[in-house]
Amino acid sequence: MRPFSYQRASDPDMAVQALGAAAAANDPLTKAAAQPLAGGTTLIDLMKLDVMRPTAIVDISPLAQAWSAIAPGGDGLRLGALAKMSDVAAHAEIQRSYPVIADSLKLAASAQLRNMATLGGNVMQRTRCNYFRDVSYENCNKRNPGSGCAAMDGVNRMHAVLGTSDQCIATYPGDFAQALIALDAMVEVTGKAGTRSMPFAQLHKRPGSTPDIETALQPGELISAFSIQGRWPRSVYLKARDRQSYEFALSSAAIALDIQDGTIRDARVALGGVATVPWRAREAEALLKGQKFDDGLPQRVADAAFADARGRRHNSFKIALGKRVVARALQQAVTMEI
Amino acid sequence: MTAAAPAPKANLGQPVPRYDAAAKVMGRATYASDMPLDNPAYAFLVTSAIAKGRIDRFELDDAKRVRGVIDIVTHENAPKLKESKLFSNGGYAGTTIQPLKSAEIAHDGQIIAVVVAESYEAAREAANRVKVSYSAAAPSATFDSPGTTAAAAKGQNSQFKEDPKVGDFAKAFDAAEVKLSVSYETPTQHHNPMELFTTSCAWMGDNLVIYEGSQYVYGLKNGVAEQLGIDADKVRVVNPYVGGGFGSRGSMTPRTAIIAAIAKRLNRPIKLVPTRDQGFTIATYRAETRHEIRLGASRDGRLVALRHEGAEVSSRPDAYCVGGTKTTTRLYACPNVDSLVSIVRADRNTPGFMRSPPEVPYLFALESALDELAVKLNMDPVELRRINDATRDPIDGKPYTSRSLMACFDEAAKAFGWSQRSPQPKSMSDGDWLIGYGCAATCYPTQMAPSAARVRLQRDGRTRVEIAGHEIGTGAYTVIAQTAAERLGVPLEKVAVFMGDSDLPPAPVAGGSNSTASTCSAVMMVCDQIRQRLFKALMPNDSLADKAKETVGISPAPSTQAAKGDRSLDIEKAFDALGVGVVEEYGEWKPEGAPLDSFRAMHNGQVRLVGGHQMKDQIAYAFGAEFVEVRVNRFTHEIRCPRLVGAFAAGRIMNPRTARSQLMGGLIWGMSSALLEATEIDERNARYVNDNLADYLVPVNADVPGVEVIMLSEQDDHINPVGAKGLGELANVGTNAAICNAIYHATGQRIRKLPVRLENIEL
Ligand SMILES: Cc1cc2nc3c(=O)[nH]c(=O)nc-3n(C[C@H](O)[C@H](O)[C@H](O)COP(=O)(O)OP(=O)(O)OC[C@H]3O[C@@H](n4cnc5c(N)ncnc54)[C@H](O)[C@@H]3O)c2cc1C
């Protein structure tokens, strides 16, 4: 850990100012000199590991009053970026109308972490790639652009099989983001020029040739809220992992269905633990829309979801696993009582 | 009585609460790094990013500019230290790789610099700013890596004396009606005790005090003195509480003498708190192992031939090995036995003890193979063990001092509901989950070592016991206090116990599960010396030979229980007769068969363990049986273990509450070892990858919904005066095999490599 200055944000403007002021031109957000601090469960860890070395911290937790709404309404849902994971997971209306959201949060991390961590921080959490998190490894394109990728031919059991590039195969580790992307969430961003909205699907960037650029946010921009249209009571989050709790997904699926008279009117399939970014499996969704459920459907959908997957030495199992997780989650979504 | 404090059965002591419970729960227990120091400087380690090669250059300017930095010590300016031999070669060290001696790098994460600063934060920041240029060479990481060398353990490790054999294995195996030939593998594991590998060193003139979590304060004191080239009496090691050891603090690590020498040079106390990931490379670990097992049996299940070949990884300079064939060749009756242990040298740090070092990997192999044999024979695995139960050591023919293996199987089977098992694999399920039941035997040698103790009794019954034993969380304070209270006939609340300080009378290493037997035997003996003095005062004319023997319990075996049939002693009357205020006795106890140099070695910090198969006319082991229920998800293949049931017999159970806790922790660790724990090695560079507690997986509460511990009554009058067999390392042995056996039952799939992960399951 290195010395840094600490400021508490008094209001959104001040936070945005403080974050923007320290930003040098061309710095990707991940390297920006000033970083917002929410629950700190990702940021402080990475600072202790010397992976992130901000010189200024802007604590945005004082904005919680304005930014922590949990507001399900007639036409949809609004979630403030500073709402705590635990509060959202425990909210009765979220559990009823958006089980995929409640479960993705409840099955993440530990109770202690969920009490600290915010939704905004959660979607911005960074990969758990061991070579990224250990600065004694030189070769990490995400941390040291152009240095190579130690994971590519190293220990890569936890790494991604979808959305990878020859520069980086790091998994996006979070759970909640799969629920957001599945439900076509919008993300509200507050910056110098005020507030803008964009599809959540556009927030995360695949690694491509710039793995150090992880999101569409610029230094000085903050996530202030997420919003979702409609209700999705027929939705599930299934997560496969090495232990029963407190562990990242080896593979997960967020599924949301709208079934009317036995016909699947709308279908959403998102994958976690297997891709470099929150992953929407649109090819799989296409196979579901307008169809009636049959016993072979889950397998066809699962195959489509992983058609482009590419495994490496230790993570190839994720392809077969991911397919079974999608198929099972789909069966659960179809048969769940709502 | 509750589950946590089981009702005493025959030969079980009282389940009194832990002596140190309140202090620990209230945060009053001071661990080594909690000890206040006067104006300390703080050290932070820099460790190597390569496993083999040389340091070309340090760039320290940036680091030195950090405000508060006092010194940066590298091989170029480090204090010179003397070498210490490996503990098994008459030294104290857990590794002979001595960092900061030269530019050479011998393993990943080797200490290459120590930054000393006015604060922990400054030291850490400066350490982050140290830049190192290396000339890296290609290291050999593990088995099969190019450049490793393999050779038989015998002849290179002085503690591995013989590859046990008997009869004619080859001929018997050839002729056997049923044969099995299988290989198994276990991974690298790290102890990860909660307490980090901290060290604080403070000099007062020529005298050094070391605060460090240690499982052997006498070993550490003597070892550091040797490395510093000073008289051992000038070194004192203090650690009233140890935040978990599991073997990792049994022998001296290189950090201590380095920090002591730097503190001397700076003339200031130094406190070192390394990080969790540094703990993976600056201390020891359980090395990966491989096994070839061959079993030959008659069709009715009698073993006629058994061969166990084991291979273990060690470092280039040190031939560490655990050699568990000493146990696996003796567990079952078999007339033709052969074995071989070899050591594979790689560019790694030297491995070391980790809870049940020999038994964990070697019994995993044997107990899995036995289950495979039971399948081949179409026989219940419990019955197969019954048929081959031994009363004598099959290698040397010596009788077991006591052996309750099958009684444990029967009790555990009953509690578990083994009879509900339908033997066919894949035949039991519950919704999405396939269910498997599995079992295995567990055992651990009964060991003892010489120990001293000092006991002081006051007229009002207040008692002070002093012994340089170690509270590593096992309940050592509690059972020592119980022993003294019982033996002197004073209330438990009046007994104060002082441990974890090398200025106290020497006790052996808290390892090999010998502590309770050794320290309590010593305390018992010294209490008897006190009783004897008091008795003499009361009955000066009676000869000790007659009455005293029954009335003060000073005879050795077989009265292994406290004061059996004794008359209680009127302490106040005896004090009045003596005319003194305090009676204090010091004594040195050694087990039968201890070598001649035992007491000298004890004071010099060298352990002389006896027991197990090395007793003269007998062989002594504790036994148990473990049953597990495993569930495997049909879709995700996730493996969970909802139930662990173990029955154990270990002679006298001094305190069923603390014993249960040990056994329960053992079962849980065994499950963890089977399903979760493995240190991943990047073979390209021989470096550990998941060196943190988020990625080195251990169970969380949700993984352990049900554990049941059953303690059987067993009386053994042949082992030591207290009649106790060590059980700290008993329960985590059999679990590995029991889990794999249950996975086979659930899925029909035999998995021979640990840990078992969901990708290993094919349905
Ligand atoms: C041991 C462990 C296990 C875990 N397991 C899981 C798991 O199973 N599943 C899972 O999903 N997560 C898991 N997590 C991750 C955890 O959920 C995240 O660390 C947490 O959600 C981050 O939220 P925070 O508020 O603490 O973020 P912070 O650490 O405060 O911030 C994280 C990042 O986001 C930035 N940031 C914070 N708020 C905003 C905002 N409003 N706008 C823009 N940028 C912002 C920060 O600058 C920082 O870079 C685990 C974490 C740990 C330590």
Ligand code: SF4
């Ligand atoms: S996978 Fe990405 S984060 Fe991991 S080492 Fe490679 S470049 Fe770095």
